[in-house]
Amino acid sequence: MLSQMRYPADQKQRTSQRILDTASNLFRSRGYEATGIDAVMASAGLTAGGFYAHFRSKEDLLARALESSFRQSGSSWSKRLVNLKGSEWVRGFVNVYLSKAHRDNPDHGCPMPALAPEIGRIEGPSRKVFEQYLRGLIEMVGKQVGRDRAISAIA
Template sequence: MPYTKAHKLNIREKIVQNAANEFRQKGIKEVSVPQIMKGAGLTHGGFYAHFANKDQLVAEACRKAIEETINLLQGATVRKEEAAKLQTVIDYYLSTTHRDQREISCILPTLSSEISRSSEEIREAFTLEVTRFFSFIAGMIGKNNEKSMAIVSSMVGALLLARSVNDPELSQNILEASKRYAKEMAALQ
């Protein structure tokens, strides 16, 4: 008896979720299709029943990861007043928790440099997700797209640098200085 459409969608979602987690932790090039399938509890042979190629999976994993980041950040702001929501997002995004827990962290600082050398399919999907993240932040600052681009770029760059240095004090200083700067930038009219 063939699998139901719902079963196939659930399996696909499981693969995409595992891929998003793996890409967050290791990057795209360091993760193979067999590793992704094994992590999802499946065999490598079933991959092509769900995806045309790895690029399609990367594109979908980027969508999934940004969706999860936005949901996580929205969850952190649920009980906050409107004026405090962006402050809360900045505090969480530039926290040691977000820096250290790559498996749940934003995919933007992890994959941006790798995506810039990827296929057009991946870059197109990533561009849509970056734009969605800009819009999420813009929604907290009165639809100011230019300011949201600057704030997001600052946060992503700060998180990338904080993860890259091997000096814990410097890493913490990067996060703290960037938090202050992002909050100042958000407050500017």
């Protein structure tokens, strides 16, 4: 008699997170179109057949990867800029965003520079996530320098 294999209760969640983290890094380093589901799953150490047990589609994965990476970027910026105001805040923001570490590691940085050209061609949830983050970024920078200057700076 075969015994059923038992997995920890959080196994599916941990596997989903591993796929999400891997995809987020690959999308930022290679681009969305250049990154297939097979490559994501292989890089995560999984078989491609298991993908749909975790995500509805590649586009669903992109939307969730954007949410995750935007959340991480925002948290990182907030911690570094918390005590700064006005021009000091802007200088700090620019120094973080244009730093050598951020430039040289797109797979761990803000997804905007890496994915903005592709997002314009994608309809659906990932575009909405991107637009929502962009509005939030404009608002955040706008609190320091005014909305019009924020839009100009981000553009």
